[in-house]
Amino acid sequence: MKSTLLIVDDEKNIRDGLAEAFGMEGYEALTAQDGQEAIKLLDERYIDLVITDLKMPKVSGMELLQYIEERWQNIPVIIITAHGDITEAVSAMQYGALEFITKPLDLEHLVKLTKNALEIRELSITNQELREEVAAQQRISSIIGKSPAMRKIFDLVRKVAPTKASVLITGESGVGKELIADAIHNLSPRRDKPLIKVHCAALAESLLESELFGHEKGAFTGAQARKRGRFEMADTGTLFLDEIGEINQNVQIEILRVLQDKKFERVGGETTIEVDTRFIAATNRDLKAEIAEGRFREDLYYRLNVVNIHVPPLRDRREDIPLLMATFLHEFSQENGKDLEGFEPRARQALYAYDWPGNVRELRNCIESSVVMSSGRFITADDLPPGPRSTQEKREMHIPALSSLEEAEKIIIMETLAALGGNKTKTAEVLKIGRKTLYQKIEQYGIDAMEKQDQTANA
């Protein structure tokens, strides 16, 4: 379905030019020459996104924005503004505008902003629609995603699941490694047989062996009865060795033997037990580096890593964020008996912009706590936990009394740079100075050099 955009500008050239450009990108573009006309269209037509100028006769862009925020919370608004009016554009963002872009317009950038904003807007479609969509293409087992990286992973999972090949799943904490292990098992011919999980890091070294291989009665103090180990339990099924990077060298050797010979003995036992098990392992460590440091056996690595599935961090596949947000929102709304419809634009923007060091796990927890905190029909930026919320907070800077003008200027430049993620073009725009002047001042105050020092101090 084509998305419908509303382009509002009193300059005919800009309006028509944008309409044409977006038309070529496959959007339906409606135009209005001022806020009043825009409001009329908003009331008559289904509009997905508004791009508006600020300074217009009759009803201004700011007034239009306020109207949209009151009535049509879910319509994202992108502000276009003349070069000198950044302050007003910034306050428009505080009123709920999603982004602003200055004239002369960088069309490519505007198209990208629009595309992103519409992606985020997907969230406000009804849960029913969403579930149908998710059911089709964007999930395998309970793993959700639509980024190219996740699609590749879906393909790999489908290919490898029917085989008996060992799989090593790598990636940062919280990216969904365990979910992938579940999916492989559930899509394999062993799906009706046990999937046994061992959290290698959670078990004390002395216990790990007995957990894995089992023990005979009296094998050690406290071994009052014979116990079957996880390898035995996983016979005919799948064994998932989670956090494999945490096991010591002795156990590594024993696991290697099971992988090679499919045989082992219980601790304190003589009988050799044979098993038919499919192995999946996961780690958030860089095993190649562990091998180089002599902490992980190379032969075991190659046995486990017949197929590698690497899951990139969430910040490198942001296209998955809206879908995950919507899914978790649905899940936790039901769980908490709340009737939440979606996310308010600033909240959406915050979730989309945040770096998610704890990956999907952190996003999931964040949505759960936001649902609990929420009191309206939409999650607001104030409902979010501090991490993502901070991406939208108004920053303030502190200039000590008795500073010289130069010292104050230096602080202003540093803080603005920091608030804009080091983007020098935007910093120059906000400070209303030329880029060249900014570079000179950065040089003069040694700001870059200090940033680097900071980084090394933190490393």
Ligand SMILES: Nc1ncnc2c1ncn2[C@@H]1O[C@H](COP(=O)(O)OP(=O)(O)OP(=O)(O)O)[C@@H](O)[C@H]1O
């Ligand atoms: N693509 C996804 N779709 C839906 N839920 C996901 C996805 N990825 C992760 N999750 C959820 O995020 C949480 C963390 O996932 P999981 O336990 O699989 O991560 P992990 O990579 O094993 O992390 P760790 O290394 O810390 O053990 C779980 O609640 C899981 O359901």
Ligand SMILES: [Mg+2]
């Ligand atoms: Mg895990």
